[in-house]
Every structure is written in C-alpha cells, then in structure tokens.
Amino acid sequence: MSSIPFDKGNELPSEHYLNATYGIRSWLLTTDHKRIALLYLASVTFFFFIGGAFATMIRIHLLTPNGYLVTPETYNKLFTMHGVAMIFFFLIPSIPAVLGNFLIPLMIGAKDLAFPKINLLSWYIYLVGGAFVLYSFSTGGLDTGWTFYTPLSSVYSNSAVTPAVIGIFINGFSSILTGLNFIVTIHTMRAPGMTWFRLPLFVWAHYATSIIFVLGTPVIAITLLLAGLERMFHLGFFNPVLGGDPILFQHLFWFYSHPAVYIMILPAMGVVSEIIPTFARKPIFGYTFIAGSSIAIAVIGFFVWAHHMFLTGESAYAALTFSLLSYLVAIPSAVKVFNWTSTLYKGSISYDTPMLYALGFIGLFLIGGLTGLFLACLGLDIHIHDTYFVVAHFHYIMVGGAVMGYVGGLHFWWPKITGKLYPEMMARVAAVTLFVGFNLTFFPQFILGYLGMPRRYHSYPPEFQVLNVMSTAGASILALGYLLPMIYLIWSMRYGRVAGRNPWPATGLEWQTDSPPLTENFDVTPEVTWEPYDYYNRPDLGLEIKGGPQLTPAHGDD
C-alpha cells in the first residue's frame, strides 16, 4: 500500500533556494542557512565515512585473538582516529548543524538564522579545525584515545597530538557560534503567534543543546589547549613530574565531554519527537514534559561528569554524589520514552521509513539508556568500568540513538530539503538492516564486557573470540545499512518523485512552504494560529476529521 496519501502529481516550484543562484561562489559565500546546512551535510558525511572506514578496520582486526590486520601501534591509532572523527566532526555537528541549521528558521517562521554570516563562519571554522585533524591523521596519526588522557597525551605519546588538539580547539568555536546563533534566533525571530509552547519539540531540543554548546565547549577547548601547551612547552598542568595532576585533566575533560553526549542525543530526541506525532497523526503526549525534560537533561547533565572517574581514586563522597546525580539524569530520559510510547496510543500509525527509524531509535535508546543505570551503579561500575560493556553502552546511545535519529530525520525532511521522495521500499529495507546489524554488532559487547574484556585492546585472550566474531559479522550488516541510504538518497535527488509541500502530511510550519523552500523561506511571514501537532483543527492538511473542526485546549495537562 502507498503510505503517501495524496500523490497529486506535484511539480517542483519554479524558484527555490537550490536554483536561486548558480556557481561555486554562490555556495561558498552563501549566507542562506539551508545552503550552509547542505555544506555541513557534505562535510559531516565525509568525516562519517572516514570514521566508518576506521571502524571497519577495527572490527576486521578483532576477528582473531592475536589481531588479524594491523600492528598494535596502528590499531591504537585506528580507534583513536575513529573516535575523534566520529565524535568531534560527525556526531556533535550532525543533527544541529545539518538539520537544525536547515529547519530552525523554517520551523519558527523566520527568514534565516539571526546571524547568517556567523553561520557561514561556523562552517569555515569547522573546516579549518577538520583540516588540522586530518593533518594529524595523515602525518603520524593519533594514538592517545579520543579522551586524550594525560600524561599519555601530553608527554608519552609519539603521535601527532599537537595538530589534533589544535584542530579540536578551533572546531570548538564552530560549536559555540552555532549554539549562540540558535539561542538568539529562537529568542528573537519567532513568527507572530509562535509562542514558546507552540515551538516544535525539535526546537526545544536544539535550545537545550545550544545551552551546552555555549557553556560546555569553551571548557574542552581550553583543556585540550592546556594539554597541548604541556606537550609543546613543558608547562606543568597535568604531568605530576612538573607538579601537575593528571586527574585534573579528567575533571576538565569530562566537564564538557559528558554533556557532549547530550549534545549528540538531545537533537535526536527532538527528531523523534517530530516524527512520532506525524506518523501517529495525533498530538504528542505530554508536550510540556518532553520540552521540560530536554532542559532538565541539559542542566543536570552538567553535574554528572565525575561518574567517569569512580576508579581514579577520587573521594568516595564525590563518587556517591556523582552516582546519585547520574541516576537523576536518567529520569527525564525515561519520561521522554514513556511519552513517545503513549503518543502511539489510539493513533493512526503508519509504517513509513521515518517512523521505522523513530521506533528503532526508541528501542536502541532504551537499551543504551538502561545500561547507563548499570554504569551509574557504583558497586557494579567497579567491574564493568573501561570494559566492552562501556563501549556497547555508548554506541547504543551515540550510534543507536543519535545516528538513528539523524538518518531518520534526513529521511523525514529529505522531501523538504530536496523536493524529492526517496524509494520507500528500499528505505524500509535499509532501516531494518541498520537495526538488525546494529544489535548484532553491539549486543555481544555487553557480554564481552561483563566477562571482563577491557576496551582498546588490539589482542585478547582466546575465550573472547566467539563474541568478537559475532560483533564483526554484525558490523558488516551495519555497514550495508549505511551504504544503502547513501546510494538511494543521492539517486533520489535526480530521479525521485516530486514530493510536494507536505507529503506526510505534518503540522509544522516548515511544511507550509514550498519543497524545496524559497531562499527567503516564506512568501509572506506566516502567522501561527494552531497548537503544535494538532491534526484535529487543521482542515488545511486535507485529512478526514471526524465531527468537524473544533477548538481543543492546547495541552490537557497544563
């Protein structure tokens, strides 16, 4: 059955942001948030494939206990560069800089972000930071682990640490400026009638993310710079031989890098909060609780960092405090899952690809989030800390959660971004492939971890081999799941069916304008007279409303 209810034989609008101007200059000097989003799309995809290539080599290497492919030095570089490329140059910018950049002005009825030129500057800063890191990768590589723990990174490593930390330092300013841009835009550029509690939850999630960008990123930037200074000029910040303290580095590093996990997952939660009401065709359950939990996660997320350090010898009182706070941050996450699930109740649910990704996200985020409860448990963390249990846990959050959200979001808004529809059947196959491949890759790693296999091992005792082979087999399926969308999405840009303004249909403002939109986004500034995700009072969507339109209160709960 066709899941697209109204195939009206749409035509592309005659003028839109993609054909408004031509030539390489019109792209490299653009200040249009939609074009900048596409520039980011190309660059983060590039880093995703670099990181993915490293991951592939890691999994092939671990097929045999003694290592199948590379030397220990190379293996250590592979997992380090995999982490750095994926975290700093793919996961952190992916949803905010691509989907957030494209959608926030459209969703709030604005012509662009508040500072269009700064938005372009963010992308160039990202490129310069990325160039430094690629320089590090290609001249000696990087073998410190993405965590850059001192004094290994600042004294003992023989790899190209200095250009890498400079690159990440520079890249930090890209995040800070993007966050600033989003905050100012959301505060000042909402269309008439777009009140705070009519904002799409995607925008709320990005508001929360931006707070972390602005408050957290300066800390990682300065921390890595200090490690670089210690390495270059032997200034004693973290090296005990020079009077420093290596534990200080971990405090500073995790003060950003734990909230950074929420930078990755909050926008994905925002995507899911858009997809689920659209394909269940009903208002989201507990709007204020989902919006509020995003802010709660961003705020509490700043007070849990030392749960990465339970076994550094930190004070037992500190460990108790941080364990308790870590359990607190689980609660707003649980609230979101319960609300998404309840949204399905009495919905009109379809199997469209974005919905498959959203449901897959819930499943994988559920496992990722619940296994966080194991790690927050002080007594249990003694055993599973720094094992494959942790590796599996954060991949469930970052790949199962954030990447599923990102790919699902790309599918959901692809018709808006390109004006074209992707082949639906193929996309469903890819979504299921990703889900199955992901679980087969990472679930065995939970067991490996509990059995005691430490992370970052280029060789391992033979008793761990069976589970490692399962994991590698899963990774090959997972890789296929990523290549498929890559191929058919590019194919659809040229050959896909024309989507029309609102193919699903969805209720957000971004669906009220052309696909692809005009450079100025809207012909006239829209005025918002409806509540979010309200299908009942929206005769303009052309759906069958039983009993005719009538006004209902915005949220039953407030």
Add this chain to the structure above:
Amino acid sequence: MFAPRSAAVPNKERIRTVQSQLPLYPEQASNFAPNVDALMVYITAVCVFFALAITAAIVLFFFLYHRKKPDDIGAVIHGDSRLEALWLVIPAVLALTMFAGGAVVYVDFRRAPLDTLDIYVVGKQWMWKSQQPNGLKEINELHVPVGRNVKLIMASEDVIHNFSVPAFRTKMDVVPGHYNTMWFRPTKTGRYHFFCSQYCGTNHAIMGGWVTVMEPSDYAAWLSGSSGENANPVVAGEKLFADKACNTCHLPDGKGRGPSLNGFYGAKVLLADGSTVAADDAYIHESLLAPNAKIVAGYQPQVMPSFQGQLTEEQILSLTAYIKSLQSQPVPPTGAGIAPTGKK
C-alpha cells in the same frame, strides 16, 4: 583433568563444555564477586522488565492502531498529569534502590579492613611489578593466599594504568603522582587473568598477567622458597636512606635539618602553616618529590632537594617501607614537629 572428547563422555559433561565456551559471567573468586553479581542480576531484572513492557506496548499499539484508511487521523489526547507523576516517581524510586545497593558495595571496596596483607604494585609501560611484604618481586604475576584480606598499594612510573581482575570484580586506576589502593579477599584458589584496563599506549593490550590464589600453606612455602634472591624492601630502603644522604639531615633525635623519621609513619604531623597531615605513603611520596609542598612545623623550607627523576617508584616504595619500619623505635622526647596526641 579435562574429559577427553569421546562417546564415553556423558551428556551432562558435554553440555557443561558448551556452556563454558559461552559463559555469561566470569568466575566468582573474591568476596566482592557475589555482591557485584547480585547488583547485576537486580538491575538486569528491573531493566528487562521495563524494556519488555515498553517494547510490548509499542508492538501492541502498532498493530492495534495501524492506519486503516490513508486519511485517518488519531485521537486527540494531549497528556495526563497523573501518568506523568507516576512515571516520574516510580523510576526515581527504583533508581534510588540501585544507587543504594551500589553505594554499599563501593564503600566496602574503598574502605580496606585493617588486617590486610599489603602488596606493592608498580605499573609501567607495559608491565606490572609487584612486591610481597618479604621483598619477593614478581613481574606480571601476583601470588596471594586464599581467604586473607589483601591490599594492593599501587603506583605508576609513567602514565595512568588500571589494575583489573575480572574474577575478583575489582579494578582501580594506577595514577602517576598518586597512591591508589585496592583490596579484596580471594575466596577460591586458581589462576585468574588480570588486565590493564586504562589505555596506556602501544602495548596496553598485553600489559596483563595472572593472579595465582593459593592455599595459605602453599603461599607460605612459595614465599620462603624464593625469597632469598630478592632484597627485603626495608633493607633496600635503609641502604637508599644512606646512599641518598637522607640520614645526614633526618637525625633520629630530631635535631638535624629535617624532622626525625622515628615513629613518623602513621603519625599526625603538624605543618608550618598550622594544619596537620597524616604521614602516610602519599605524604612520604610527595615529600620526596616536592619537599616544599608541606613543611613540618619548626623546620625550614628550601632545604631538602627534590628527588624527582632520581628515585623510581620502586625505590620510593622501599624508602617508605624503611620509614615504616622505624615505627618500633621510641619517639625522641624532643621529637619536634610530631603532634603529641596524634600517634596512630
């Protein structure tokens, strides 16, 4: 010991062989193992319940409310405050039980009993050295008696390492510039893997070895059988104390340029700034490498040189053992700097 794979092997044995190839948890060989595994079982049970409940709800709703006609919409339901309150409170209560269970085990793990057998462990890229109380040294091996509380006092020569024994369910970072301790009571004889769990550079993956848990009598025999070839740390420390000319200033009567070290270890020491510090391994370590950090009251700063880079961690451990051995000698009456009431 291992049954040959032949038709004579009973079915039960075969099943056990299959299970041992795909185990779900490592052997339980210390006092912590049953407690940690109990936490694992409890949290797994709660999580599996919630995961199944939510998955079941999603699957159920998916089939019950599957879109019947292409232009159908769903019911208008905006939320329910009672439900929200319920699923705020229930997870919070369950989370608190997990926190409490974990806290009990962790506090036990961090607070070593007083009657421990103390073994020094030094991590360096990429090997582990350990030293038994009688001075016997081992590399990438650790022998301990079953049923005895064992405390590892751990230092690092270079980067951060982590001493991890999955069968004991214990691990602890080994941090340069810090002493970290870790205790356990082996409950089962046998040989168990230990690993370095904190990434430490090129050969991180092979920086491991075996813990051998022995019957106390076997352990005693093993200790006496091989102790001759190794210097007692107290003797080595005494020699260092003279070689490095420590004894020229740290006179036993406290009248030298440095405080007396008789009865020093374990005492509460009054410092020049009026505060007190416990003279433990960490304080001795710091005073050797950064002598001006905490000056004992009544003595001048900038007198003692730093031994940073001149002493290995193992030598520092020997010196500490020697200073510890001075415990039995009487505190001189004029023992300047040692707070009179704080003795042990």
